[in-house]
Amino acid sequence: MEAAVSNGRLEVSCGNKIPKSTPCPRPVPGEASGGCSFDGAQITLIPIADAAHLVHGPIACLGNSWESRGSLSSGPELSAYGFTTDLGEQDIIFGGEQKLHESIRYIVSRFAPPAVFVYTTCVTALTGEDIEGVCKAESERLGTPIIPVNSPGFVGSKNLGTRLAGDVLFQQVIGTTEPEQTTSHDVNLIGEYNIAGEMWHIERLMQQTGMSILSRITGDGRFREVGWAHRAKVNMVVCSRALLGLAVQMERKYSIPYFEGSFYGARETSYSLRQMAYLTGDRDVERRVDKLAAREEMRLSLELEPYRKQLKGKRAVLYTGGVKSWSVITALQELGIKVVGVGTNKSTAEDVSRIAARIGDDAEYIPEGGARQILKTVRSRKADMVIAGGRNMYMALKEQVPFVDINQERHKAYAGYDGLLSLAKQLVHTLQHPVWGLAAKLAPWEEETEFAD
Amino acid sequence: MSERLNIVDHNQLFRQEKYVRQREGKRAFEAPCSPEEVTSTLEYTKTTEYKDKNFARTAVVVNPAKACQPLGAVMAALGFEKTLPFIHGSQGCTAYFRSHLARHFKEPVPAVSTSMTEDAAVFGGMRNLIDGIENCIALYQPQMIAVCTTCMAEVIGDDLSAFLANARQEGALPEDMPVPFANTPSFSGSHITGYDAMLRSVLETLYNKSGRTPQPGHELKLNVLLGFEGYTGNFAEMRRILELFGVPYTILGDHSSNFDSGATGEYSYYYGGTPLEDVPKAADAAGTLAIQQHSLRKTLGYIKRTWGQQLSSISTPLGIRATDRLLEEISRLSGIEIPEALKQERARILDAMMDSHTYLHGKRVAMAGDPDMLIGLIGFCLELGMEPVHIVCSNGDRKFEKEAELLLKSSPYGTEATVHCGQDLWHMRSLLFEDPVDLAIGSSHLKFAAKEANIPLLRVGFPIFDRHHLHRYPIIGYQGALNLLTQFVNTILDVMEEQAPDHSFDLVR
Numbered sequence A: 001m002e003a004a005v006s007n008g009r010l011e012v013s014c015g016n017k018i019p020k021s022t023p024c025p026r027p028v029p030g031e032a033s034g035g036c037s038f039d040g041a042q043i044t045l046i047p048i049a050d051a052a053h054l055v056h057g058p059i060a061c062l063g064n065s066w067e068s069r070g071s072l073s074s075g076p077e078l079s080a081y082g083f084t085t086d087l088g089e090q091d092i093i094f095g096g097e098q099k100l101h102e103s104i105r106y107i108v109s110r111f112a113p114p115a116v117f118v119y120t121t122c123v124t125a126l127t128g129e130d131i132e133g134v135c136k137a138e139s140e141r142l143g144t145p146i147i148p149v150n151s152p153g154f155v156g157s158k159n160l161g162t163r164l165a166g167d168v169l170f171q172q173v174i175g176t177t178e179p180e181q182t183t184s185h186d187v188n189l190i191g192e193y194n195i196a197g198e199m200w201h202i203e204r205l206m207q208q209t210g211m212s213i214l215s216r217i218t219g220d221g222r223f224r225e226v227g228w229a230h231r232a233k234v235n236m237v238v239c240s241r242a243l244l245g246l247a248v249q250m251e252r253k254y255s256i257p258y259f260e261g262s263f264y265g266a267r268e269t270s271y272s273l274r275q276m277a278y279l280t281g282d283r284d285v286e287r288r289v290d291k292l293a294a295r296e297e298m299r300l301s302l303e304l305e306p307y308r309k310q311l312k313g314k315r316a317v318l319y320t321g322g323v324k325s326w327s328v329i330t331a332l333q334e335l336g337i338k339v340v341g342v343g344t345n346k347s348t349a350e351d352v353s354r355i356a357a358r359i360g361d362d363a364e365y366i367p368e369g370g371a372r373q374i375l376k377t378v379r380s381r382k383a384d385m386v387i388a389g390g391r392n393m394y395m396a397l398k399e400q401v402p403f404v405d406i407n408q409e410r411h412k413a414y415a416g417y418d419g420l421l422s423l424a425k426q427l428v429h430t431l432q433h434p435v436w437g438l439a440a441k442l443a444p445w446e447e448e449t450e451f452a453d
Numbered sequence B: 001m002s003e004r005l006n007i008v009d010h011n012q013l014f015r016q017e018k019y020v021r022q023r024e025g026k027r028a029f030e031a032p033c034s035p036e037e038v039t040s041t042l043e044y045t046k047t048t049e050y051k052d053k054n055f056a057r058t059a060v061v062v063n064p065a066k067a068c069q070p071l072g073a074v075m076a077a078l079g080f081e082k083t084l085p086f087i088h089g090s091q092g093c094t095a096y097f098r099s100h101l102a103r104h105f106k107e108p109v110p111a112v113s114t115s116m117t118e119d120a121a122v123f124g125g126m127r128n129l130i131d132g133i134e135n136c137i138a139l140y141q142p143q144m145i146a147v148c149t150t151c152m153a154e155v156i157g158d159d160l161s162a163f164l165a166n167a168r169q170e171g172a173l174p175e176d177m178p179v180p181f182a183n184t185p186s187f188s189g190s191h192i193t194g195y196d197a198m199l200r201s202v203l204e205t206l207y208n209k210s211g212r213t214p215q216p217g218h219e220l221k222l223n224v225l226l227g228f229e230g231y232t233g234n235f236a237e238m239r240r241i242l243e244l245f246g247v248p249y250t251i252l253g254d255h256s257s258n259f260d261s262g263a264t265g266e267y268s269y270y271y272g273g274t275p276l277e278d279v280p281k282a283a284d285a286a287g288t289l290a291i292q293q294h295s296l297r298k299t300l301g302y303i304k305r306t307w308g309q310q311l312s313s314i315s316t317p318l319g320i321r322a323t324d325r326l327l328e329e330i331s332r333l334s335g336i337e338i339p340e341a342l343k344q345e346r347a348r349i350l351d352a353m354m355d356s357h358t359y360l361h362g363k364r365v366a367m368a369g370d371p372d373m374l375i376g377l378i379g380f381c382l383e384l385g386m387e388p389v390h391i392v393c394s395n396g397d398r399k400f401e402k403e404a405e406l407l408l409k410s411s412p413y414g415t416e417a418t419v420h421c422g423q424d425l426w427h428m429r430s431l432l433f434e435d436p437v438d439l440a441i442g443s444s445h446l447k448f449a450a451k452e453a454n455i456p457l458l459r460v461g462f463p464i465f466d467r468h469h470l471h472r473y474p475i476i477g478y479q480g481a482l483n484l485l486t487q488f489v490n491t492i493l494d495v496m497e498e499q500a501p502d503h504s505f506d507l508v509r
């Protein structure tokens, strides 16, 4: 990756501006669209597992979305509960603030969470509910932090919501608690959501080299640990450009250096670990990382051998949001797969240039636009499979195209060295499944007609 | 082969000791209270005292069991040929509707949004609507666009009919393209109200456009309405029954092919649905039969007032008596006798019920779901000698409550039941602990409470995210009764087997 050291300080080629300066692209009316800012904020904060998450609005926003995340928690499950004020017509007319007061009090008295996040939605933003006022009053009254998240759906895309959630953490959570102890090898992971337990893999690797995670922001996170994130030595922004702003702000305020990295693929994993170790400034740790990386890569390459043979030269279309569109490419390339089409949905100019650095002009760049676009690329580039998120799965299957799910709902962890092995196995299994052969063959009566012709 | 095919998923992987130990390290700072305190608090939440506090709660909803109006409107729109659901509001809700329906049916779901943003919120969403219509026609070539609103558009008070008129004037919307629309704010009603509002609007729009006057009874046909229907199999079963009768029919709002299409090698946005030209003709039918009532109130009102034909509405025909009722109604409306084949089927299902009755008899059940479905389920449970105990209906009203209570009173097995309208699944959890039951029936969302209370869950209703293909099997009619019966009794047998001591691990049950 393009990190470089100048004047003894790390510079990351893509991220020295707070990304607010490049606005997220506007959604186009009349197209199939992705999630809203509320969704983005919710997805970012919900992995803080011991907090309560209360959605202030009508049933729409929560009723269709609760309990559908794939972030795992190793302990508390409170964030899996769906809390909403479920505003009705009367509340819209006369105001829902009282209901919000009561809801917060009920949640705090019955569930005793360390904090409550309160989300604005389109309706409560429009009717001008004083959510910040209510949260402030209740925080004081109850002695529990009640944190307003002002990210109603209409302000923009999911990415923007993620960014706004980062601001909320920076302004209202980080710096509010102190860790019991710190070491000189403490790292924060930012934007790693512990999908299918991926973070636990990474954590194990880090532990083996003597590094530890101080705050998980936010996969398998706890409210208190996010609060002491300012005491870390290094910030790693994992595959989430939208949270880059948080890292930049933390660097300014707390002088914590940061870098962007990914754990998809052995190369990226080794790179990320090395970068972390380098930034902690401890040569011993660096040496241990080198050893670990060498050992793991060696082991992995042996274990991957049989799968690589089968995957070599296979052509894939990758359609996933933003940063993942380039970070997964490396992993696929290590397996010998050729990426012939890649989604640029939610990607920034930097993302696109990174994609280009990896695959050049060989592949087709698929802009937003959903189903048709992806399928067109699959056909024109003769792809063997589609790797994308759940919403695009069913239409790929209609076209009898092998599909591997890479987004939030999957149950298999693909990060780290072991993750790459799982991914390789998954890809081989998917491609080899007998159903594709069955579907590709004509039905017997169709064959006969051909014969008769 | 099998070793090679074993990719451990997170269930198995993280049970390995190294990961377990790693996670334990985390406990140190997450909750400042002791494990004993956690256990005792958990126990407290299972007490009657806690239940009373829980039921005194009014402000917050914990674990809702309903979705919002536009979700239902999308389903209604997909019941018609080449129809694109078009949602006026900001984009997030639309993404939710698509994934919600996709997760239940395991099918792609076309639906677009006007993607309103901040300036639309201030100046109104007319520009978004007009541009959106232009774009979606270019991209998706629909034959009809079914527009519904979200709560956001409702709050700023966007006037759909004026906007659509402007769109036509500007030429963005072709003169002859039908555009039914419905106001579906999510701050009132639920997905079933939204379904109703959109279906009604589609019927009215297409009918008015045809410029006809109704001639009820002119055609010896039946109109059939299934309502907010999560089972594609129910459409097939309904068709089979009508075909056995030999009654010509039109299903008004048939989304079954859109939610159950083949993997042909080519993806299309539209897979069937009721042909648009069938709607105006439906006004001439001999009668209309609806197998949901609570989710079709406005639509049925419209048909009665405007088309003036014979009308019959029953709750979801689950079980024997409700199916009898269905057949009688078809027979009454069409004037055709109940076919012999169905009579034989009835006897066969009764036989199956007798075979299984000892295992189900006396089992106490809790259930949550939509009103029409619950009425059907209560009826079937009573026939099976099961005792409904807790009935939670988030989107039920007084009318439903009365109907349910009347039905429960009709059988000695129903005397213990209480009906809870407007309550959520956290209320249900309290009920399950305070007065435990043997079985829970409901959507996937109920699985958390059921698991905690250690009660097997029979997945019936909408949404079912975590089991495959259930929606392809009918649950209505005699055949549907058999399917439910099979699921019910075998779940109970599974549980018995799991818990069986060595001396009763029987071969024959």
Ligand code: SF4
Binding pocket: A036, A037, A038, A039, A060, A061, A120, A121, A122, A123, A152, A153, A154, B090, B091, B092, B093, B094, B096, B150, B151, B152
């Ligand atoms: S767009 Fe607005 S109303 Fe819709 S889900 Fe997002 S926040 Fe809720």
